[in-house]
Amino acid sequence: MDFAELNRLLELVSQGELSVESAGEKITAARQAEQSLQESSVQSEGVGDVPGVTLDLDRQQRCGFPEVIYGENKTAATIAATMQAQHDNGQPSLATRISAEKAAVITAQLDGVVYNDVARVLRWDLIEGGPSIPGRVLVISAGTSDLSVAQEAVETLRWMGITYECIEDVGVAGPHRLAAQVDRLRAADVLIVAAGLEGALPSVVGGYVDCPVIAVPTSVGYGTAFGGVTALLGMLNSCASNVLVANVDAGFKAAYNAGVMLRRLKQLPEQKTRVESQELQA
Template identity: 35%
Template sequence: MDAREVLEQVKSGGISVEEAERYFQKQPYEEMGYAKLDTYREIRSGFPEVVFCSRKADVHLKNIYKRLYEENGEVFGTRASVRQYEVVQEVLPQVVYDDVSHILKIEAKDKTRIGEIAVCTAGTADIPVAEEAAQTAEYFGANVNRIYDVGVSGIHRMLSHLDVIQRANCVVAVAGMEGALASVLGGLVSRPVIAVPTSVGYGASMNGLSALLTMINSCANGIAVVNIDNGYGAGYIATQINRLAVKGE
């Protein structure tokens, strides 16, 4: 439960004042030795803690997932492997793994989604990073429209979806190679564009550095850039923007 739910429970008589007091007396993180779970993060920021799965020891990952699920009723992790999915599944059989985005999650079934975010890719090879962004935004409560493979080598493909893109509260532009998609979208929409450079491309793309530099140097207005392949970061920021847009309606 978050702080508001605790207070509502006290108000309705669902829990006693003493039980609520014990909740608020908990330290703002849970010490596990190898990890300090930030159990108050949602209270501070509006979003619960997310697990970066890559390079975590099996026993650590298993226990972290189990504890976060017990605390929040759902849990979300990025950059997970098939092996890590199998490890977590030993203690949480309901966990779901997506082998495109490498997301490992248990999501609440009764979740309400608000607003609208458009996630666009230049090519099909950019979809894994785009899916990390899209599924992050969906997990945090946003409606997402996916518009994939609409890069500048065939710009008519993107223009045929322009109505969907322009009505979104935020646009995520995921592109490798030269990364031009973000600049094109920035010139066509009135809402913020979050550019995500990917490591897709030939040698001179330098594993996404060329796309990153193109996006940073864009002359289009309203473009912010996250790190190479950082779909999670883009999905998180897009969700924050979407929440503000819905709140301001």
């Protein structure tokens, strides 16, 4: 209750137009309403209002990037409402594993959402502009059958605001193809390598560079490829010490962690400057 309303009640009491008891009841009711509103605000802080979804709007503050929508088994309506809520709160949206049918519904409803049909990814950027995180990521696919996974990584990097390049179809069956790209490999800060079958390519790439190589096994291959498990096990046993491994077909996860690495490196000089400034002040 603001001062003007309280003053009005007191005037009514002084003029005999309102009893003290009635005025007390009105003041009590107003205080309870204000308290309820404050509690509701605290409970909903950082949480989006989407039916059936507890949207984590605080994740960007905690983790550096907004919540990502995993689209399988979600309706187009739920995905669209979630993206709209993020957009209303000043956050870019990324939705993975989106079918063409769902994408058609969502892009018709939300202006500015783009769909990559190879990656099966929807992306809604806030504004057009250049990269916001320094550094370069090189995305490599062993064969054209691995492109969907590589493109999922590319869309994630675009969403994060990271400069990227792509090299396609340089698997180990034609080693000269990779050897011709060594200068580009060494110019990158992080590499993402998607490969199926026996999954040998990340180890070869790792032997050329001094930066992290994030290997992504794909579910490409005949029977004993076991849906990417053979590539996964091969990559986990890589003799190249700089090779890290994501889950099968997880181009998003590889790119997200590449972004986290670059973002952290960007923060280190800023943190050093703050520490030095605090030491000087002390």
